[in-house]
Amino acid sequence: MTANEDQEMELEALRSIYEGDDCFKEVSSVSFQYRIGDHEDSKAFLVDFSWPETYPETAPSITLDSFFNNRISPETKQLIISKLEEQVEANLGTAMMYTLFEWAKENQMELMENHQPVVNTVTLTSNSDNRSSTPVAKKKDKKEQLTKAQKRRITCKTDNKGELPRGWDWVDVVKLSKTGGKEED
Numbered sequence: 001m002t003a004n005e006d007q008e009m010e011l012e013a014l015r016s017i018y019e020g021d022d023c024f025k026e027v028s029s030v031s032f033q034y035r036i037g038d039h040e041d042s043k044a045f046l047v048d049f050s051w052p053e054t055y056p057e058t059a060p061s062i063t064l065d066s067f068f069n070n071r072i073s074p075e076t077k078q079l080i081i082s083k084l085e086e087q088v089e090a091n092l093g094t095a096m097m098y099t100l101f102e103w104a105k106e107n108q109m110e111l112m113e114n115h116q117p118v119v120n121t122v123t124l125t126s127n128s129d130n131r132s133s134t135p136v137a138k139k140k141d142k143k144e145q146l147t148k149a150q151k152r153r154i155t156c157k158t159d160n161k162g163e164l165p166r167g168w169d170w171v172d173v174v175k176l177s178k179t180g181g182k183e184e185d
Contacts, residue, residue, distance in 0.1 A: 006056055010095040017098060024101075030055075032097065033066070036104045036111075043112040045069050045080065047104060049097060056095055059088045080104075080111050 011029060018024035025033040030051040037044025046068040050061045062084050064077040087103050088096060104111070146154075158164055 006095065007051060010056070010097060013095070014097055034101050034104070035068070036108050042071070043108065045072055045112070047080075047084070047100075049100070056093060059085070059092060060097075062088070076112065076114060079114070083107070083111060 007030070011026075014024070014032070015026070023035040027033060027048075032049045033046055034049070035044060035046045045064060046066045048063045048066060050063075052058050052060070062081055064072065064080060069077065084100060084104065087100055091099055
């Protein structure tokens with residue numbers, strides 16, 4: 001079999017196995033993401049796999065560069081990648097994506113045992129003089145909430161751009177001329 005035929009067969013198998021699994025994401029026909037662990041789990045990570053043209057004869061590229069992995073230290077990322085690459089070397093020449101996904105799920109605790117969450121803090125400073133020790137809290141203006149009937153009346157009065165029609169506030173000249181300048185009730 002050629003490399004493309006092997007890739008097509010493995011792609012079809014991955015689609016059928018992981019259909020409906022929210023941990024698996026097919027980015028393209030040669031690139032995949034798999035989340036190991038739950039979203040809430042601090043030891044969860046997202047692995048990106050990309051197939052070269054000659055896969056499975058050559059190793060897929062493995063990265064942990066997604067935003068989901070920002071809290072993982074570089075040392076832990078390197079450990080995970082090196083352990084996955086060991087598994088790749090053991091399975092080289094065969095369809096290995098399912099094996100890699102399952103191996104990572106089974107060994108998640110071992111891979112993340114030395115994990116210390118990285119805390120990225122962003123501090124905003126301004127050039128103004130900050131002499132007071134207590135910050136001043138600004139109250140946000142609330143947007144006025146309208147009922148359905150109020151919204152309907154507004155849309156009936158306005159055109160499709162939200163503007164009132166020309167002359168909506170003009171005085172009815174004919175009516176005023178009949179009454180001599182005084183409006184009848």
